[in-house]
Amino acid sequence: xxxxxxxxxxxxxxxxxxxxxxxxxxxxxxxxxxxxxxxxxxxxxxxxxxxxxxxxxxxxxxxxxxxxxxxxxxxxxxxxxxxxxxxxxxxxxxxxxxxxxxxxxxxxxxxxxxxxxxxxxxxxxxxxxxxxxxxxxxxxxxxxxxxxxxxxxxxxxxxxxxxxxxxxxxxxxxxxxxxxxxxxxxxxxxxxxxxxxxxxxxxxxxxxxxxxxxxxxxxxxxxxxxxxxxxxxxxxxxxxxxxxxxxxxxxxxxxxxx
Numbered sequence: 001x002x003x004x005x006x007x008x009x010x011x012x013x014x015x016x017x018x019x020x021x022x023x024x025x026x027x028x029x030x031x032x033x034x035x036x037x038x039x040x041x042x043x044x045x046x047x048x049x050x051x052x053x054x055x056x057x058x059x060x061x062x063x064x065x066x067x068x069x070x071x072x073x074x075x076x077x078x079x080x081x082x083x084x085x086x087x088x089x090x091x092x093x094x095x096x097x098x099x100x101x102x103x104x105x106x107x108x109x110x111x112x113x114x115x116x117x118x119x120x121x122x123x124x125x126x127x128x129x130x131x132x133x134x135x136x137x138x139x140x141x142x143x144x145x146x147x148x149x150x151x152x153x154x155x156x157x158x159x160x161x162x163x164x165x166x167x168x169x170x171x172x173x174x175x176x177x178x179x180x181x182x183x184x185x186x187x188x189x190x191x192x193x194x195x196x197x198x199x200x201x202x203x204x205x206x207x208x209x210x211x212x213x214x215x216x217x218x219x220x221x222x223x224x225x226x227x228x229x230x231x232x233x234x235x236x237x238x239x240x241x242x243x244x245x246x247x248x249x250x251x252x253x254x255x256x257x258x
Contacts, residue, residue, distance in 0.1 A: 009078045010059050016109040017074070020102060021066035024143040025249050030057035031078075040252030045241045056080055062090075062143055065101065070094035071140055072102050076113070083115040089242075091120075091130035093139055125235045132161060133242050142246045151250060159243045165236035169229060187218050 010031050014023055023037060029044035030053070047055045058077040064070070071093040075084040083106055087099075094102075106115050120126040137154030138145075145151055196207065 010076070013059065013076050013078075013110075014061065017061060017063055019109060020105045021064045024062040024064055024071070025252070026062075027060040027245075029055065029059070031059045038256060040249045040256065042245065042248040042252060045245055049241070060086070062139075064144070065094070065098045067101065068095060068098045070098035071143065072098070074102070074106070081113050083110060083113045085115065085117045087117060088120060088126045088130055090139060091127070092134050123231070125231060129235055129238050129242070132165075132239055133158060136161065137246065139246075142249050148250060148254070151246070155243050155246050155250075158239065158246075162236055162240040162243060165232065165239060169232035169236055187215070 010033055014026070014033075014037060017023060023039050025040040025042065026033070026037065027042055027044045029047045033041065044058070044060060047058075056077050056079045058075055060073055060075040062071060062073050065072070071090050073086040073089045075086060076082075077084075085099075085102065085106075087094075103115065103117075106113070120130075133139075136158040137151055141147065141151045141154070
């Protein structure tokens, strides 16, 4: 288990980030801030939901470019001296020019940290998740919007979509569990029966190659179908966690405002 880092370093990080623009919200994983800044502070749900603690303590901050008003998310891991710029959670909220200014500020203010950009992943369905979330409620409305009730209504719609995505993933998972075995067995029998009829015309070696090639390709397609079911489940969980994060931010904004 990793130890929690000293709170002086996270405080220094937030202070240096102020050179780029105001901090809008902070997400913490095994890190404490003393005193806490007057912004929404929530747990990092992506890693709090894991069943182990092998993830290094880290802090993520939503911040706004003071020049353009664009929004970015930056993740700091003090133990590893690393900075991750998350472009998935803030997709559609910043311009390339603002992104370049952020990277330049990070390199200037944190020379001892290694900076990398977490690009969109096709396999994890990052663009699909970002599009589904942004279509219902914008991150900007959650962080700095004045229509809090409108943002909550958008979050409720997104929760409904996440629930439907989860049910859709269950259908795919059910298909993998119940249909894959019988289909593979039936296709194997049919392939050997049908291709065996061509044994005299094509020859024994060619028919054997065709039989095993067909079974291999069909099995690979079934494996892909199963992995897509897992992907759907993971995507639905990420959409749901995004709604939970948005609700926590709005609750913190209300508490700070009162």
